[in-house]
Amino acid sequence: xxxxxxxxxxxxxxxxxxxxxxASLLSVLALAADVNPxxxxxxxxxxxLSLALGPSLPIxxxxxxxxxxxxxxxxxxxxDVADAYGALDMPVIVLGxxxxxxxxxxxxxxxxxxxxxxxxxSARLRTPGILDMVRETIATGEPNQIxxxxxxxxxxxxxxxxxxxxxxxxxxxxxxxxxSFRDISELRRIDRMRSDFVxxxxxxxxxxxxxxxxxxxxxxxxxxxDPGAHERFLAIMLDQATRMSRLVDDxxxxxxxxxxxxxxxxxxxxxxxxxxxxRDSLVPLAHELGVEIRMHLPEGKVxxxxxxxxxxxxxxxxxxxxxxxGQEGKIVDVHLRREPQQPVEFSVVDxxxxxxxxxxxxxxxxxxxVSVADxxxxxxxxxxxxxxxxxxxxxxxxxxxxxxxxxxxDFTVRF
Numbered sequence: 001x002x003x004x005x006x007x008x009x010x011x012x013x014x015x016x017x018x019x020x021x022x023a024s025l026l027s028v029l030a031l032a033a034d035v036n037p038x039x040x041x042x043x044x045x046x047x048x049l050s051l052a053l054g055p056s057l058p059i060x061x062x063x064x065x066x067x068x069x070x071x072x073x074x075x076x077x078x079x080d081v082a083d084a085y086g087a088l089d090m091p092v093i094v095l096g097x098x099x100x101x102x103x104x105x106x107x108x109x110x111x112x113x114x115x116x117x118x119x120x121x122s123a124r125l126r127t128p129g130i131l132d133m134v135r136e137t138i139a140t141g142e143p144n145q146i147x148x149x150x151x152x153x154x155x156x157x158x159x160x161x162x163x164x165x166x167x168x169x170x171x172x173x174x175x176x177x178x179x180s181f182r183d184i185s186e187l188r189r190i191d192r193m194r195s196d197f198v199x200x201x202x203x204x205x206x207x208x209x210x211x212x213x214x215x216x217x218x219x220x221x222x223x224x225x226d227p228g229a230h231e232r233f234l235a236i237m238l239d240q241a242t243r244m245s246r247l248v249d250d251x252x253x254x255x256x257x258x259x260x261x262x263x264x265x266x267x268x269x270x271x272x273x274x275x276x277x278x279r280d281s282l283v284p285l286a287h288e289l290g291v292e293i294r295m296h297l298p299e300g301k302v303x304x305x306x307x308x309x310x311x312x313x314x315x316x317x318x319x320x321x322x323x324x325x326g327q328e329g330k331i332v333d334v335h336l337r338r339e340p341q342q343p344v345e346f347s348v349v350d351x352x353x354x355x356x357x358x359x360x361x362x363x364x365x366x367x368x369x370v371s372v373a374d375x376x377x378x379x380x381x382x383x384x385x386x387x388x389x390x391x392x393x394x395x396x397x398x399x400x401x402x403x404x405x406x407x408x409x410d411f412t413v414r415f
Contacts (some may be wrong), residue, residue, distance in 0.1 A: 035242055061246065081176055090111060091181040094165070095121060099134050111156075111181065130160060137162045137177060147184075157185045193366075200367035204247055204381070209241035243381075250383040253313075254366070257390040265307040270335055271346065272302050278315045279334065285320065289327045293319065296335045304344050304415045309390045317384045318348040318411050324380075326350025329408055344412070347412040355403040363401060364389040 082103045085092040091108035093101055093115070099122075101115045108115075121129055133144045142186035143163035150156045151316050159182040164175060206389050215233040279293055283343070286293050306313075322332040327353025337345045359370045367382035392413060403409040 016353050073289060081178075085178065088390070090183075093121070093179040095134065095138075095162075095177045095179055097138055097175050097177075099131075099138060108181070109204050121221055133160070134162050134179065136179070137164065148181075155185070156183060157188045158183055170287050176413045200382070201247075201251065203366065205244060208244050211240045212237055247381045247383070250381045250387060253387050254383065254390060257310075257387065257394065261390065263394070264299050265305060265310070267305065267307060268303050269306045269308050269311055270301045270303050271344070272300075274311060275309065275315055275334060275336055275346070278312060278319060282316065282319055282323065286323050286332070289323050290330060291323045291327050293323070294333050296333060298336060298338050302336055302338045302344055304395075306415075307391075310394070314388050314391050314413065315346070317388050318413075321384060322348045322350040322352075322409070322411070326352025326408060328352045344415040345412055346415075347410060349408060351408040354405040354407055355401075355409055356405065357403075360401050360403055364399070 006380040052108050081094055082105075085094065085103070085105045088105055089107050091111045092105045093094065093108050096102050098120075100118050100120055101124075102117065104112075104115050112124055121134060125131070126147060130148060131144050133146055136142075139143050141164050143161065144222050145159055145161035150158070160179065161182070162177055162179045175317050215237050219230060219233055223233065275297065276295070279295060319332065321335060326332065331351055333347075333349045335345070335347040335349070337347070355370055362368045363370075364385045366386045369380070369382050389399060395415070396415045400412040400414060401409070402412070
């Protein structure tokens with residue numbers, strides 16, 4: 001750098017002397033040509049002004065001392081680690097070599113509560129498997145992982161992984177370990193639901209198929225020539241085949257609903273004539289069960305955004321269930337409410353035996369029944385309320401269930 005500055009100054013000095021030499025030559029030529037001395041003086045003056053206003057020509061060629069750059073502040077490795085893990089939505093706890101908590105990101109705080117910095121991990125997580133895994137990784141430096149379940153405040157399943165934090169190019173003697181929690185609760189729930197669904201579906205189909213096979217073998221053998229047995233057995237076989245058909249139809253309905261659950265309907269449906277039409281179609285069933293359906297509908301239109309056929313399924317399912325399972329009360333009240341600045345509500349209230357409180361949260365599970373024998377005797381598939389839940393989820397509506405033993409049940413749809 002100093003050599004470049006010195007060369008620049010020499011170049012400036014050389015150009016200055018060239019200007020002076022050129023001016024002197026012009027002056028001599030002007031005198032030889034007998035030019036007016038006034039013009040010669042003006043030329044000298046212009047040359048002097050150009051030299052005076054031009055760049056200065058320093059004679060000191062010594063380079064200036066370089067300015068020392070400020071020394072960089074020492075890095076805090078823990079702060080870098082905290083910045084890296086702080087934005088993750090996965091719970092992460094940073095530990096020291098003594099398994100003390102040095103940092104927890106906001107996701108870990110939400111999942112496990114605030115941990116005292118410097119406290120040992122066992123102050124919050126006392127599971128022996130976790131502590132053994134952490135101790136092994138600190139001793140060997142090798143990553144480890146296990147599956148861990150939390151029961152409170154709600155059931156959660158995590159894949160816990162602990163691994164040393166490698167800092168490339170760092171000469172720090174400190175070592176840190178990251179304990180991460182990957183939440184797989186939803187995956188486990190789906191796996192359990194899938195296995196339960198396969199088991200329940202196969203069980204529901206196995207029973208009528210076994211009945212059909214038994215009756216067919218009987219008709220081909222001992223009752224081959226018995227017209228009375230033919231008539232009786234064929235009626236039972238028709239009933240079992242109808243049961244399987246209903247089950248298959250409900251399974252197909254669930255599959256269709258799941259495939260379009262993310263697509264909200266965009267039709268405008270008037271619920272007043274819709275509820276009236278469904279009620280008229282269920283009057284024969286209600287008379288057969290000895291139940292009276294009472295309607296409580298407002299004047300004018302009650303419009304909601306929805307799919308007409310799916311809303312018919314919801315209304316029909318709720319009223320039919322109330323007639324079948326609440327027939328002891330003899331009366332089913334159907335309400336449609338539309339209040340200013342309030343959501344539209346559709347309610348079906350029976351006066352039957354009611355549902356025990358422990359069963360209410362699980363009513364919309366597939367194949368869940370409060371009483372298996374009662375449900376099968378009333379030709380239920382165990383999928384009706386699951387279909388209702390999926391339809392209402394697609395319609396961005398809620399199903400609210402209130403029940404009291406001995407007083408009946410209230411199913412309310414809030415749009």
